[in-house]
Amino acid sequence: MNPASVQLDEQGRLLHFLTLEGLTRRHLVEILDTAESLSGVAERRVKKLPTLRGKTVVNLFFEPSTRTRTTFELAAKRLSADVLNLNISTSSTVKGETLLDTLRNIEAMQCDMFVVRHAQSGAAEFIARHVEPHIAVLNAGDGCHSHPTQGMLDMFTIRRHKPDFAHLRVAIVGDILHSRVARSQIHALNILGASEVRVVAPRTLLPAFVEDLGVRVCYDLRQGLRDVDVIIMLRLQRERMQGALLPSAQEYYEQYGLNEERLALAHPEAIVMHPGPINRGVEIDSAVADGPRSVILEQVTNGIAIRMAIMSITIGAHAHDGRRRR
Amino acid sequence: MGIAIRGGRLLDPANGVDGVMDLFIADQQVAAVGGKPRGFRIEREIDAHGQVVCPGLIDLCARLREPGEEHRASIASETRAAAQAGVTTLVCPPDTDPVIDETAVVELIRRRAEAAGQARVLTLGALTQGLQGEQLAEMAALKEAGCVGVSNALAPVTNTLVLRRSLEYAATYRLTVFLTPMDPWLTAGGCAHEGVMATHLGLTGIPAAAETSMVARDLALLEGIGVRTHFCRLSSAGAAAMVAAAQARGMPVTADVSAHHLQLTELDLAGFNSLCHVSPPLRSPQDRDGLRAGLASGVIAAICSDHQPHEPDAKEAPFGDTLPGISGLDTLLALGLRLAEEGVLPLPAVIERLTAGPARILGLALGQLGPGAIADVCVFDPEQVWILDAKTMVSRGHNSPFLGRGFRGKVTCTLLAGKIVYQA
Numbered sequence: 001m002n003p004a005s006v007q008l009d010e011q012g013r014l015l016h017f018l019t020l021e022g023l024t025r026r027h028l029v030e031i032l033d034t035a036e037s038l039s040g041v042a043e044r045r046v047k048k049l050p051t052l053r054g055k056t057v058v059n060l061f062f063e064p065s066t067r068t069r070t071t072f073e074l075a076a077k078r079l080s081a082d083v084l085n086l087n088i089s090t091s092s093t094v095k096g097e098t099l100l101d102t103l104r105n106i107e108a109m110q111c112d113m114f115v116v117r118h119a120q121s122g123a124a125e126f127i128a129r130h131v132e133p134h135i136a137v138l139n140a141g142d143g144c145h146s147h148p149t150q151g152m153l154d155m156f157t158i159r160r161h162k163p164d165f166a167h168l169r170v171a172i173v174g175d176i177l178h179s180r181v182a183r184s185q186i187h188a189l190n191i192l193g194a195s196e197v198r199v200v201a202p203r204t205l206l207p208a209f210v211e212d213l214g215v216r217v218c219y220d221l222r223q224g225l226r227d228v229d230v231i232i233m234l235r236l237q238r239e240r241m242q243g244a245l246l247p248s249a250q251e252y253y254e255q256y257g258l259n260e261e262r263l264a265l266a267h268p269e270a271i272v273m274h275p276g277p278i279n280r281g282v283e284i285d286s287a288v289a290d291g292p293r294s295v296i297l298e299q300v301t302n303g304i305a306i307r308m309a310i311m312s313i314t315i316g317a318h319a320h321d322g323r324r325r326r
Numbered sequence: 327m328g329i330a331i332r333g334g335r336l337l338d339p340a341n342g343v344d345g346v347m348d349l350f351i352a353d354q355q356v357a358a359v360g361g362k363p364r365g366f367r368i369e370r371e372i373d374a375h376g377q378v379v380c381p382g383l384i385d386l387c388a389r390l391r392e393p394g395e396e397h398r399a400s401i402a403s404e405t406r407a408a409a410q411a412g413v414t415t416l417v418c419p420p421d422t423d424p425v426i427d428e429t430a431v432v433e434l435i436r437r438r439a440e441a442a443g444q445a446r447v448l449t450l451g452a453l454t455q456g457l458q459g460e461q462l463a464e465m466a467a468l469k470e471a472g473c474v475g476v477s478n479a480l481a482p483v484t485n486t487l488v489l490r491r492s493l494e495y496a497a498t499y500r501l502t503v504f505l506t507p508m509d510p511w512l513t514a515g516g517c518a519h520e521g522v523m524a525t526h527l528g529l530t531g532i533p534a535a536a537e538t539s540m541v542a543r544d545l546a547l548l549e550g551i552g553v554r555t556h557f558c559r560l561s562s563a564g565a566a567a568m569v570a571a572a573q574a575r576g577m578p579v580t581a582d583v584s585a586h587h588l589q590l591t592e593l594d595l596a597g598f599n600s601l602c603h604v605s606p607p608l609r610s611p612q613d614r615d616g617l618r619a620g621l622a623s624g625v626i627a628a629i630c631s632d633h634q635p636h637e638p639d640a641k642e643a644p645f646g647d648t649l650p651g652i653s654g655l656d657t658l659l660a661l662g663l664r665l666a667e668e669g670v671l672p673l674p675a676v677i678e679r680l681t682a683g684p685a686r687i688l689g690l691a692l693g694q695l696g697p698g699a700i701a702d703v704c705v706f707d708p709e710q711v712w713i714l715d716a717k718t719m720v721s722r723g724h725n726s727p728f729l730g731r732g733f734r735g736k737v738t739c740t741l742l743a744g745k746i747v748y749q750a
Contacts (some may be wrong), residue, residue, distance in 0.1 A: 003341070005597070006597070021526065098639060098642070098643065099643055099644065099647070100642055100643075108407065118644065120643075120644035120646045120647055121527055121528040121529050121598070121644070121645065121646060121647045122527065122529075122598030122644045122646070123644040125597070125598055126643065126645075127597065142528075142644075143528050143529075143644075143646065144528030145527055145528030145529075146528065153539065167372045180528060183526075183528060207524070207525040207531070208520045208521055208522075208524070208525055208531060208533075209521060209525055210525060211523045212522045212526070213525065213526070291721075
């Protein structure tokens with residue numbers, strides 16, 4: 001089974017947006033270019049386009065989130081959709097309803113798009129396989145598997161600063177093992193032809209055979225940062241200290257925290273990214289997070305245009321196919 | 327009643343028989359092989375021309391879901407599946423509800439299996455009370471009630487003192503101990519082999535060391551006790567090699583493997599295929615090849631179905647939320663025959679691993695068709711091509727990753743102690 005098979009129609013159009021693995025450079029460039037053209041909407045006096053007028057987008061969040069849900073909501077609203085926010089972690093599943101039951105109930109409300117976040121890897125793909133054909137499913141993060149809109153907004157941010165991917169060196173630092181963001185970034189960078197992707201972490205935070213994803217492994221942060229154009233810092237969850245993955249937050253910061261001195265090892269014009277929310281003093285020093293090289297807040301802003309682009313593209317693919325129109 | 331099975335290729339590996347021969351059955355036993363005995367009255371004749379006649383299959387692990395999980399399956403439903411699959415003897419592990427740690431549960435299962443009359447159902451008694459790993463189960467009583475061995479099923483005994491004493495106690499009563507090597511900490515939260523596929527899919531991995539470290543521990547604890555020990559459901563090449571080395575040292579250890587671990591690998595999880603969610607997990611292609619080599623050399627003496635029928639809901643969820651297990655009775659023989667077709671081992675050896683091999687592990691005189699043997703017989707057409715279809719699957723559980731796949735070789739007739747329990 002091709003990892004991307006559910007999300008593409010016979011012509012290779014994106015019906016759902018579940019994972020970047022298996023997509024082509026053409027798909028990614030289309031998303032980036034569409035987002036570029038949509039990013040102007042925010043500067044207008046009336047920040048709306050009619051693309052999703054009459055459509056209903058459901059934010060189906062089985063895991064808490066503020067930033068991702070909010071930017072999806074803003075993106076949908078700027079495309080004139082009606083938006084329904086469902087925070088399921090606190091309602092149905094607690095009552096013993098299965099995921100399929102929940103899905104059938106929401107389908108009965110005649111929606112057009114599900115934006116799904118779930119703690120289990122593969123949840124978005126599972127939902128895409130089971131929804132009615134007119135519904136588009138966008139993955140807003142599934143377990144440790146994929147967070148493709150985050151991956152794309154990061155590519156968008158990188159491209160604005162470093163348009164030449166062929167000479168791009170990127171270091172991703174931190175908890176790769178549990179990170180859906182890192183997996184999506186790695187796939188995107190490789191598809192777009194980045195010259196080198198490094199992952200920097202202790203062995204306990206790296207998955208088995210991580211090189212198979214198309215990365216080079218560095219255990220040492222100083223080596224990992226040398227001459228890179230982009231530094232992506234990942235959030236370190238506090239609970240990693242309990243699972244015997246790390247001895248302490250202090251030692252982690254000593255070994256893998258990004259400060260100005262270490263930043264100096266990278267290319268002089270390197271940018272610093274972080275998917276947020278940041279842990280100041282755990283993985284990143286405030287002076288770097290708030291410094292001139294940081295593009296962390298730009299990433300948040302760009303998330304809206306990227307999500308508008310992906311919503312437009314998937315709804316467009318459904319409109320092409322009569323069976324998928326409601 | 328005298329039954330003659332005529333014209334088939336009789337494959338009876340335990341007795342070194344492989345050739346076109348007639349089989350005569352009377353009084354629940356094999357009356358003769360080859361020539362009809364003087365005065366034998368044929369009341370029923372089964373034409374087996376072009377077919378293979380072999381001992382009924384012996385499956386070392388089938389969960390029948392009764393008692394305790396009758397919404398999934400029952401002894402009646404699953405023994406019917408066994409009969410149609412040529413399986414005449416099933417071994418039921420003790421993790422039923424209630425657990426098989428009291429003779430009453432052994433009796434209950436025996437009575438229901440006898441009432442169904444489709445297959446011989448044997449039980450493994452609990453090694454520790456309630457499978458809790460704390461106090462010894464009443465193994466002597468369980469043996470007297472008919473248990474063919476003791477096991478803690480999928481709940482490993484973590485306390486090494488308890489395990490060592492339970493091994494010694496089992497040795498006292500000459501009970502074989504069935505151990506499923508799974509380290510609870512390395513397994514916790516995991517649902518896939520810690521390998522390339524789990525990394526791509528973002529699934530929590532279970533390293534092969536979860537198995538090998540337990541085999542190493544158990545082998546060390548067994549040293550000097552002399553208890554017959556059977557390692558259930560090996561999934562890694564490393565564990566197969568360790569069992570081989572232990573056997574070479576003369577330790578009384580045996581092992582089995584599930585039919586699906588000989589076919590599938592972690593790569594079959596692509597697309598989050600929950601039908602391939604099993605425990606222990608499907609491992610790398612190198613592990614599968616190591617298991618195949620262990621089976622071919624005889625280190626692994628039995629192929630089992632590890633039958634775990636589920637209701638559809640159990641598999642209809644994101645991968646990590648689904649329950650592990652495959653409904654394997656319907657495909658046990660066909661998956662074995664595939665090994666012969668692929669040249670992993672010759673057909674007589676495949677049949678041996680499905681009959682005499684498991685019988686030897688159980689210490690029973692089943693799994694062979696010499697004169698006087700209990701007439702458990704499987705007749706199958708080795709050329710019949712068929713497709714596994716949920717609509718025609720006999721087991722109540724339709725959770726098989728082989729749905730829609732084609733097979734060659736299908737059972738046409740099954741006899742249990744001389745009685746025809748299935749005929750196509």
